Amino acid sequence: MIYNPITALLVFLAGSLLCFFVFRPKNGIYTLLKNSYQQKGKTILEDVLKFLYHNQEASNSITTNDLTNSLNFSSTLIIDSINKMMESELIFLEKDTYKLTAKGNEYALQIIRAHRLWEKYLSEKTGFHKEEWHERAEKKEHELDTSEINKLAILLGNPKFDPHGDPIPTNSGRIAKKAGIPLSSFEVNCIGKIIHIEDEPKIIYNQILAENIHIYSTIRVIENNKKRVVFHSEGEVFVLPPIVAGNITISVLENSNVNEDNIARLSSLKLNETASIIGLSKECRGENRRRLLDLGFVKNSKVQIDLLNPLGEPKAYLIKGTTIALRKEQASKILIKNNGKQGE
Amino acid sequence: MEKLRKMNRKRINRIISLSEELRWKIGDDFHDNLTESIYADASKIVEDSVTYTNKKSRFRLDVNIDKIVTSKIWGFPIMLFILGVVLWLTIIGANYPSGLLSELLLDITHPILKNFGESVGLPWWLNGFLFDGVYLAVAWVIAVMLPPMAIFFPLFTLLEDFGYLPRVAFNMDTMFKKSGAHGKQALTMTMGFGCNAAGVIATRIIDSPRERLIAIITNNFSLCNGRWPTQILLATIFIGAVVPESYSSFVSLSAVIGIAVLGIFFMFFFSWALSKTMLKGEVSTFNLELPPYRRPVFWKTIYTSLIDRTLIVLWRAIVFAAPAGAVIWLISNIDVGNESIASWIIHALDGFGFLLGLNGVILLAYIVAIPANEIVIPTILMLTIMVTGISGGEGAGVMFELDSFNAMGDILKEGGWTLLTAVNVMLFSLLHNPCSTTIYTIYKETRSVKWTVVASVLPVIVGLIVTFLVAQIWRILL
Numbered sequence: 001m002i003y004n005p006i007t008a009l010l011v012f013l014a015g016s017l018l019c020f021f022v023f024r025p026k027n028g029i030y031t032l033l034k035n036s037y038q039q040k041g042k043t044i045l046e047d048v049l050k051f052l053y054h055n056q057e058a059s060n061s062i063t064t065n066d067l068t069n070s071l072n073f074s075s076t077l078i079i080d081s082i083n084k085m086m087e088s089e090l091i092f093l094e095k096d097t098y099k100l101t102a103k104g105n106e107y108a109l110q111i112i113r114a115h116r117l118w119e120k121y122l123s124e125k126t127g128f129h130k131e132e133w134h135e136r137a138e139k140k141e142h143e144l145d146t147s148e149i150n151k152l153a154i155l156l157g158n159p160k161f162d163p164h165g166d167p168i169p170t171n172s173g174r175i176a177k178k179a180g181i182p183l184s185s186f187e188v189n190c191i192g193k194i195i196h197i198e199d200e201p202k203i204i205y206n207q208i209l210a211e212n213i214h215i216y217s218t219i220r221v222i223e224n225n226k227k228r229v230v231f232h233s234e235g236e237v238f239v240l241p242p243i244v245a246g247n248i249t250i251s252v253l254e255n256s257n258v259n260e261d262n263i264a265r266l267s268s269l270k271l272n273e274t275a276s277i278i279g280l281s282k283e284c285r286g287e288n289r290r291r292l293l294d295l296g297f298v299k300n301s302k303v304q305i306d307l308l309n310p311l312g313e314p315k316a317y318l319i320k321g322t323t324i325a326l327r328k329e330q331a332s333k334i335l336i337k338n339n340g341k342q343g344e
Numbered sequence: 345m346e347k348l349r350k351m352n353r354k355r356i357n358r359i360i361s362l363s364e365e366l367r368w369k370i371g372d373d374f375h376d377n378l379t380e381s382i383y384a385d386a387s388k389i390v391e392d393s394v395t396y397t398n399k400k401s402r403f404r405l406d407v408n409i410d411k412i413v414t415s416k417i418w419g420f421p422i423m424l425f426i427l428g429v430v431l432w433l434t435i436i437g438a439n440y441p442s443g444l445l446s447e448l449l450l451d452i453t454h455p456i457l458k459n460f461g462e463s464v465g466l467p468w469w470l471n472g473f474l475f476d477g478v479y480l481a482v483a484w485v486i487a488v489m490l491p492p493m494a495i496f497f498p499l500f501t502l503l504e505d506f507g508y509l510p511r512v513a514f515n516m517d518t519m520f521k522k523s524g525a526h527g528k529q530a531l532t533m534t535m536g537f538g539c540n541a542a543g544v545i546a547t548r549i550i551d552s553p554r555e556r557l558i559a560i561i562t563n564n565f566s567l568c569n570g571r572w573p574t575q576i577l578l579a580t581i582f583i584g585a586v587v588p589e590s591y592s593s594f595v596s597l598s599a600v601i602g603i604a605v606l607g608i609f610f611m612f613f614f615s616w617a618l619s620k621t622m623l624k625g626e627v628s629t630f631n632l633e634l635p636p637y638r639r640p641v642f643w644k645t646i647y648t649s650l651i652d653r654t655l656i657v658l659w660r661a662i663v664f665a666a667p668a669g670a671v672i673w674l675i676s677n678i679d680v681g682n683e684s685i686a687s688w689i690i691h692a693l694d695g696f697g698f699l700l701g702l703n704g705v706i707l708l709a710y711i712v713a714i715p716a717n718e719i720v721i722p723t724i725l726m727l728t729i730m731v732t733g734i735s736g737g738e739g740a741g742v743m744f745e746l747d748s749f750n751a752m753g754d755i756l757k758e759g760g761w762t763l764l765t766a767v768n769v770m771l772f773s774l775l776h777n778p779c780s781t782t783i784y785t786i787y788k789e790t791r792s793v794k795w796t797v798v799a800s801v802l803p804v805i806v807g808l809i810v811t812f813l814v815a816q817i818w819r820i821l822l
Contacts, residue, residue, distance in 0.1 A: 005819040008699065012812065127554050127628040160372045174368075279380065288629045291551075295631060298383040307410055307634070310419040311518035314527075316634055320387065321396075325514050325632040327521065 043142045044073050044081045045090075046111045052091065052100050053108035061097035109169040110149070115141040116162035116169075117152050123163040124156060124286040130209060133163065134199045146171075163285070165196035165215055165249070180249040184229055184242040186221050191260050193218050194233075196249035207244050212236075212332065216282040219250065220260045234281075234335060235264030266303065266317070266326075266334035274304045275336040284333035296320040297334055406637050413508065419515045426508075427534065430499050434538070435572060438491035445490065449483035473673055476742045481669025481719055484743065485661050488718040489539075492569040493654045496538040501649035505640035513632055523612045524619025525562075526555035527632060533559075533611060536566025537604075540778055541657050541785040543568075548789070554626035558615045560786055561799040564778040565611040567604045570717035574773050575600045577721060581753035582766035599770070607774050610806065622798070660781040664715035669743075672712050672723055676730060676741035684740065690731055700808060701768040701815030703760060705731060710772070715780045719743060720773070725752060728759035764818050768811045775807030 022029045048067060055062050067082070068075040082098070085091045090104035100108060118137040122128050128136065144152070150171055153159075160176055162168055167176035180195050194215050199205045214234065222237070223230035229245040231238055240248075269275055279299055280289055296319050297303075306323045307316035314325040326334075412418050457479060461471035503509055509531050517527030528550045536543030543563040550556040567575065579599040584592035675685040686708065693704035700707075709723040722743035729736055736755060738744045746752050756765075777800045778786070787796040 003698075005816040009813075009816045009820075012816075125627070126625045127623075128625050132624075157375060158367060160368070170364075170368075282376075287627050291629050291631055293379065293383045295633075296383075296387060298380060298387055300384060301387060307414055307514070309518070310414055310416045310515055313518050313521070314514070314630070314632065316514065323634040325517070325634060327517070327630050330630060 040073075040077070041081065041084075044071070044077055045085060046107075046142055047071055047073075048078065048081060048085065049090065049100070049104055049108040050111050050115075052098055053105065053112065056100060063096050063098070067098070106173055109173045109175065110146065110171075111141050113153075113169045113171070114144045114149050116166055117149060117156065117159070118144070119162045119164070120156050120159050120168070121152060130163075131202075131206065134202075134205075163215070164199050165194075178249070178251075180251040183219075183221075183231070183240075183245040183248040183250050184224070186224060186229075186231075186250050188221050188224055190252060191218065191220050192250035192252045194248055195251045198247040198249075204244050204247050207240075208247065211238055211240070213238060213248070214281045214283040214333070218253065218260050218263060232260065235268050235338075262337050263335055264338050265332045266336050267328050267331035269303070269305055269317075269331075269336065269338065271305050271308065272341055273338060274302060274340075275338045277301045277303055278335040278337055281333040281335055284330070288330065288333075292330070292334065295324050296322070303336065409637055410511065410634070413511050414515055423512055423515065426503070430496065430503075431537065433499065434492050434496040434569070437495050438569075441491040441494075442487055446484075446487040449487050450480070454480060454483065469677070472677065472741060473670060476739070477669040477671075477673025478666045479669070480743055481665045481672065481716070482662050484722060485665040485716045485718050486658070488573065489570060489661055489716075490654070490658055492572075493539060493542075493657065494650065496569065497542065497649045497653040498646045500535060500538065501645050501653070502640050502642070505638070505645050507635050507637040510632065510634050514634060517632070519612075520615070523616035524555075524623075525558050525615040526550045526552060526630065529555065529559040529562075529615070532563060533566050533608070536563045536568060538569055539657055540564050540566065540568045540782040541660065542653050544782060544785045544789055545653075551631075552627070552629040554619065554623050554628040555630075557623055557626060557790065557795060558618050560789060561618060561795065561802065562611045562614050564782065564799065564803050565607045565614070565774070567607050567774055568717065570779065571773050572600070574717070574721055575603055575770055577749060577752070578766045578770050581749050581756070582761070582763050585753075586763065603770055603774050606771075610775070614802070614806075657781065660784065661716055661779075664780045664784075665719065668712060668715040668719065672719075672726075672743065673741035675712070676726070684730070686727060687731055690727065699815065700772075700811040701764045701818065702772065702811065703765065705759060706765075706769055706772070710776060714777065717773070717779055721745065721752075725755055728755055732759055734758050764815060767818075768814055771814065772807050772811050775803050775810055777801070777804045 025031065048071065051067065051070060052062055055066075064079070064082070068078050071078055082091070085104070086093070089101050090107060091098050091100055093099075115137045118140045119133045122133045122136060123130075153168075153171070158170075159168055165178070167178060169175040178195060183194075186192060194213065194217055197205075197208055197213070197215055217233045219231045219233040221229065221231045226242065229240050229242055231240075263278060264275075266275070266277075277297055277299060280292060280297065284292065301319055303317055303319045305315055306318040307325075309315060309325075314327045315331065316323050316325040317331075413422055454475065457475045458471060461475055466474075510528075512530055513527035515527075516530040520527050520529050529547075531549065532543050532546045535546040540563050543566060544560050547556050547559040547563070550559055576596075579596035580593075583599045584596035587595045675689070678685050680688060689708050690704035693707045697703040697705075697707045705724055705727045709720050709727060713720045713723055722745050725745065726738070726741070726743050730740055734755070746755075777783070783796060783800050786799050787793070790796060
């Protein structure tokens with residue numbers, strides 16, 4: 001073959017395109033092949049069980065059509081799997097709706113346990129972004145066996161709730177009850193605590209993430225109507241459409257001695273103001289949490305801004321006689337009581 | 345007995361179930377609250393029992409220095425000025441001792457050793473292998489590497505000791521954050537301008553696992569002092585020659601700086617790409633302590649930086665350079681058929697080299713010179729003379745350089761070099777695998793074969809792609 005730079009370039013381009021189509025992360029040929037090798041039967045069966053469990057909790061009745069429409073598999077595969085599950089007595093048919101047997105219920109709880117423990121693991125021990133936790137757990141829940149799940153639970157200190165505030169079933173199938181009401185139906189001027197942020201559907205969850213709303217933060221609703229929900233939390237004001245607010249669950253704080261207005265985020269502190277630390281937000285997890293505690297960001301410590309940055313970020317804070325620079329997203333997870341300007 | 349055991353088991357089971365019940369009741373917050381209150385108690389005890397001699401927690405002088413070095417107007421100019429001074433002192437200051445060392449080790453000692461070998465009756469091949477191969481490579485590495493490192497590292501350590509470097513990380517953090525990296529990577533990157541192996545060791549200051557790996561893998565994009573001389577040589581011979589003589593030194597200097605800046609660009613790009621793909625699951629934290637300024641302990645700093653950084657890195661380089669010298673001598677002197685091994689490899693690589701705008705000699709030189717970038721140019725010169733058969737040089741397997749840049753340029757042009765070849769060698773010198781000292785250091789620091797392989801292979805792939813594209817586009821346009 002005679003060398004020609006244009007041909008060489010074209011061959012190179014073709015090669016890179018090929019590589020792109022084979023290895024791109026979503027819908028790449030490599031990923032598709034890998035997925036098709038995985039045990040599909042087990043995944044479908046477990047997804048059906050989970051789907052039935054969640055709908056049973058919400059008192060919905062589920063027909064064959066509901067299953068084939070909601071799950072992302074071909075109808076024949078789903079019906080195949082339903083027949084197998086009836087045979088092995090995981091589910092039974094009552095009129096034309098499916099119900100879980102006791103055995104099926106137990107199985108479903110184990111899958112949910114695996115899913116939520118894995119989310120907890122991702123939040124505590126890895127650096128994956130929140131946005132990815134759910135999808136990764138959706139895959140991993142089918143891969144873990146019982147002994148691995150129990151090991152994981154011990155490693156994480158047998159947590160009761162996952163990072164979104166969902167209860168994690170124990171290995172004996174026990175599950176904590178959560179009493180709360182959706183933010184969209186919360187009354188004006190009531191004080192409450194965010195106890196759950198739903199991570200599905202993804203579009204709404206991403207909207208919540210973009211607002212930087214922190215779980216377990218105390219809130220006070222300022223305005224609630226059909227158009228929008230406005231609430232005050234950690235010194236910031238948040239405005240959400242009711243459909244998004246409906247995916248956030250609040251538990252009412254009965255004792256009225258909680259003064260919500262006094263809590264602010266360290267990121268809101270201004271130069272020359274002093275503050276004392278109330279604590280770390282629950283959004284500050286794993287290694288990050290331990291680092292901040294080690295550095296002295298503990299209850300009642302005094303803190304003030306020591307240095308501003310020429311590029312705006314990170315700011316340096318003076319804490320316990322040491323200057324520590326923190327980025328904004330970390331400072332926003334440290335809760336303070338602002339004591340106002342310091343007398344010069 | 346059996347009954348007792350049964351009773352015990354029963355009791356144990358009861359305790360376990362009781363503990364599970366209690367754990368359930370106290371809930372998730374308990375552990376967090378406990379840790380936090382221990383921390384809070386500890387700080388309360390410290391507050392009550394420790395007295396400070398000076399009430400002011402920060403010295404007035406410190407605050408003033410900080411205000412200047414992190415100010416919007418002066419922060420960045422001060423940083424650039426200091427970096428410029430350090431690099432200038434290193435490159436210019438190293439010239440003299442480097443010349444002295446190379447005269448001593450290469451021009452004086454080398455012939456003495458060879459004569460000595462002959463006089464004690466060593467066979468020619470053993471004499472050549474030992475003194476032309478092993479000794480010459482080691483001597484070369486010492487002469488080129490030692491002086492800049494002995495200047496650069498102490499200067500750097502002095503700045504570190506004084507407390508200025510954390511302020512640089514503080515100022516630069518936003519830029520590094522955008523590419524998913526840590527502000528302290530500004531320091532390890534700068535350290536890489538001295539030596540990549542030392543830069544990799546310096547990443548220990550980054551305590552977040554993900555950002556540290558990013559800093560380690562991308563450190564090789566900092567042009568190290570083993571590669572600066574190659575850049576300067578090629579820029580002067582080939583790029584300076586295209587413009588009128590009055591501009592030539594300015595243009596060639598700009599070309600060298602351009603290559604270094606290109607390296608910084610690649611560093612940012614791959615930091616970003618890695619943090620979004622391979623490394624996104626690694627734990628990432630951030631905090632940066634700005635310690636108080638203090639007067640550096642001058643002599644102690646000089647001593648420790650020489651022992652800790654310079655000598656250790658130099659020793660590793662020597663250990664790796666010796667076998668490289670041996671290999672270079674052997675492949676040039678062992679014949680298979682009627683040609684040396686080196687010629688065979690060069691002819692085999694010529695086609696591929698041409699595709700990249702390089703040639704077989706250059707590729708072979710980069711393969712055998714993996715242990716040390718310092719010996720790339722001498723190896724290229726020796727191999728070029730060998731395959732072209734022009735007169736000059738010191739003989740097969742004996743690396744050499746000439747005093748005059750023009751004479752070296754003539755040899756290279758005789759070997760078929762064009763402006764494109766020079767540009768691509770400059771690019772490839774920036775974008776190729778780290779030297780074996782650095783690879784070994786990466787393994788020691790990460791303890792992971794996977795990340796060592798990634799750090800070693802990634803830059804070569806980038807280099808091959810970039811030189812390939814440049815060569816094709818060059819040939820299409822010109």
